[in-house]
Amino acid sequence: MRKGQVLFKGELAGMLIQFDDGSFEFKYEDRWFKDPMKPAVSLTLPKTTQSYHSPFLFPFFYHMLPEGSNKQAVCFHRKIDKDDDFGLLLATSKTDSIGAVSVIKSSE
Numbered sequence: 001m002r003k004g005q006v007l008f009k010g011e012l013a014g015m016l017i018q019f020d021d022g023s024f025e026f027k028y029e030d031r032w033f034k035d036p037m038k039p040a041v042s043l044t045l046p047k048t049t050q051s052y053h054s055p056f057l058f059p060f061f062y063h064m065l066p067e068g069s070n071k072q073a074v075c076f077h078r079k080i081d082k083d084d085d086f087g088l089l090l091a092t093s094k095t096d097s098i099g100a101v102s103v104i105k106s107s108e
Helices: 030-034 068-078 085-092
Strands: 002-008 011-018 024-028 052-054 101-105
Touching: 002 085, 011 030, 024 030, 068 085, 085 101
Parallel strands: none
Antiparallel strands: 002 011, 002 101, 011 024, 024 052
16 A cells, blocks of 8 residues: 645645545545635546545646656656556655646655
């Protein structure tokens, strides 16, 4: 199992988990959910107390990944398998992300 903290403008909004079978779960932090001033991280992941589940990386997070020659370069230099979308997300979205959302590896 691998976990990533989902940050919105540097503040913890939720957790993204990849299970050993390759499936994913996203859940908002209670504090984020309870604050009506805090937005959803994506229109496709509206705020809820329930977890979202998917057999593959959620499209919102998938579209944060580098593509083409940028993806090849990152995978080569960081020694990440080209099919490891979650590993690539954790390696790149902390420092090389467009927009308010980033994902960093969780130490939990």
